Amino acid sequence: MNNNPLLSIQNLKVHFKSFEGVVLAVDGVDLDIAPGEAVGLVGESGCGKSVTALSILRLLPKRSAQIGGSIIFAGRNLLEADEEELLNIRGNSVSMIFQEPMTSLNPVMTIGDQIAEALVLHQNFTWNNARRKAVEMLDQVQIPSPQSRSRDYPHSLSGGMRQRAMIAMALSCRPKLLLADEPTTALDVTIQAQIMDLMLRLKDKLNTAILLITHDLGLIAEMVSRVIVMYAGQVVEEAPVRELFKKPLHPYTRGLMGSVPKLGQKFIAGRKQLDEIKGIVPSLQRLPPGCRFNPRCPSVIGKCLEQTPAMVRIETQRRVRCWLAESVE
Amino acid sequence: MTDHPAKTAAAPESTGQEYGHWRIGLAKLLRNKAACFGAVVILIFILASFLAPVFYAKDPNAQDIRHALEPPSLQRPLGTDELGRSILMRIIYGGRISLAISISAVVLALLVGVPFGLISGYFGGKIDFIIQRVTDVMLSFPPFLLALALVSVLGVGLKNTIISVGIAGIPHTIRITRGCVLSIREQVYVEAARAVGTRDGVILFRHILPNVMVPIIVNATLFLGMAIIFAAGLGFLGVGVQPPAPEWGTMLGAGRSLLFAAPHVATFPGIAIFLVVLGFNLLGDGLRDALDPRLGYE
């Protein structure tokens, strides 16, 4: 890995307390991001990817979530940082955008004010100056008539525009790292493409690293340079994006690739259905012994049922958690 | 496939699901300690009301001036009032009156309010408009004032108290029922039933009514408590149940002039009202939490 990562997550574990007991939502995640790099975090709903991102900024509910491990950002372990440091980092050097622009914007505050808020907090702007800068930002994210729009309330904007506003809000202080949690999932497909373009362009311009969380493989292919695949709270594979698509190593990744319909894919005679991964994601409270994927794995061997595989390095940039992979060392 | 796929699809969604719905709700309710406490209080209230003549065979209105205004003692645990009557006994007998009033008033409000709400919500259009305007007007009177106005027209006494309090609860019942019907009406299974040709009356009865039950039950429980307070208020003012009947509010009214001499006369009936209404409120809240479909299944 890169010698001086911007963000380095090591052995992250997140416990949640609930009525039914304690659940381990994230179990030993390692993840590095270099400055200016775009990394994708892929997995099904419930695999722990959102929780991982929320842990970085420590946005999980204090009462029910317990976080272990370390998250090093710019030399500081965020999990040990105190309140003031965190407040300083949020919205400033690390920002986050969320999935539902509809509910993630305050309905009774104008768009302009919501963008300006970060500037006032972190960059010592006055409210008037901040509002003016907010209009500039709205222009940068290509919202037409930014001046009048900045005085509008979120409900007068379309979904795509709201997401642009969120991006403007997140990038207003030129953060070094942007956490994007399913930013296009709630949008129309045509709008998705526009938003992705916008994000890429701004990323290059501001040299912001991006952690893109999604379940959409198509997005990953377009946006990021490296991919991390998660399953049931663990990282199961990591690879540069081209390699991942060309040669997925983990059976789960292979299953994901296979279940995406591709243009021009020939129909194999007699088979009209998409390949699917059999079975369902296990409940985190009733994980199978051994490798978590073994009930659904088409290549399962005896060892898989007994021991959970460790993460092995295959090539300099690839890691896999599977007994069937050969290690480099 | 079978003849009426839509019909079989509709029925389980609205009736089959309910039974499980009720059972889950009951389980949730029993786990809610506050609600159970409330239920126990009400049970005691009801039992005491029914069993009163069994244990306390004496006439609660019988006077005994020799023992007037005695503070609480072993013989008369809550003391006596200005005519020497045992306050404890009068409170227990008063419970019968309060029970009768609240149940009758709530039944009245439901019997009138629910059908109107159902019709108004389901059929919409002109009928809805008219019913809603009338409800608006009724709702522009503070409910207690509405009851008071009715009493001033109808006269005092137990029967008129019941009628006035009941009528005061009608507009609220109509509103709630209608609101619920409006949201259910748009559900797919109602459309499905219509598409198959089910008649309106049947739809109302079999599909809509069961689902409207939940908010109605919750509100009826809360209204039971409210009705007791309203009736007591009317009694306190002297325009409700008349003395010598031991209605709690009437007793409070009598105790008002005795605050300096014998504060216990005014204190205990009020505690009775408080406890019973608290019981209904706890139970009603518990029912709402337990049965509210929005909260989903545990």
Added chain:
Amino acid sequence: MFQYIIRRLISTIPVLFGISLMLFFLLRALPGDPAQVIAGELATEKEVELIRNQLGLDRPVYVQYAKFLVRIVQFDLGTSTRTQYPVTKEIAPRLLNTVILALAATVLACLLGIPAGIIAAVKPYTTIDMVVTAMALFGMSMPAFWLGLMLIIIFSVKLKLLPVGGSGGAVYLILPAITLAAYLLASIARNTRSAMMEVLAQDYITTARSKGVRERMVIIRHALKNSFIPVITVIGLQFGSLLGGTVLTETVFAWPGLGRLLVSSILARDYPVIQGAILIFALLFVLTNLIVDMLYAYFDPRVRYD
């Protein structure tokens, strides 16, 4: 915003008509002869006949109603059968007293209820939350007039701190205001708490936190405005109960207000005053609902495009 106000005002008109209609028929609904009733029990045949003529009771119903409306608009509500003074004269000074009491109670309820609800919501399931929730529940289960009596016993009888009743200065306002405020306070605390808890669970609160907004600011700038709407709803809904409660509270404390007037005129069968008092109460309520709706639109911009 302006358009919204106009629209709301216009929609009040049919309701006002309805109220006048209801009151009109209230008097007519009495068993027996309205003229006799208004004239009182001691009037002679001739006097009753005179009144019947005066009131136009021999004319058809719609004419009577029209005359009734005309008189109302001219602020003529008839004459009290007890004091022979115009009803408006009886009502006016007392109306002011009732408004003072109602305002004092509302202010008190908001000043105590809203912070209590907020604190309970920000620290849920802790001791302070339990205390607030329990007290709110008690407040809603207590008959206000009994609370008033208890307060009198404690503060006037035993402690001799405050007067039993009557008016004549701020000190006389304290106990009645507390009594009247109790139910509303409890309602407000409960609803503020649940509204606040709902708001704090919303996505945009997470967004605000992710921007590095301090928790206190999150509550003040982001959460509060959003939770006000349910709170205002509750105030609007419960204000009716408050107005109804004035009747009882004023009676307990001998506060010279409209509620007490209403009670004494009911007991004395002074129907013109009864009618007038109820009309004023209804108008007050409609007015408050209007104000509440305006506040709604101010706090929630989405409502303005209704």
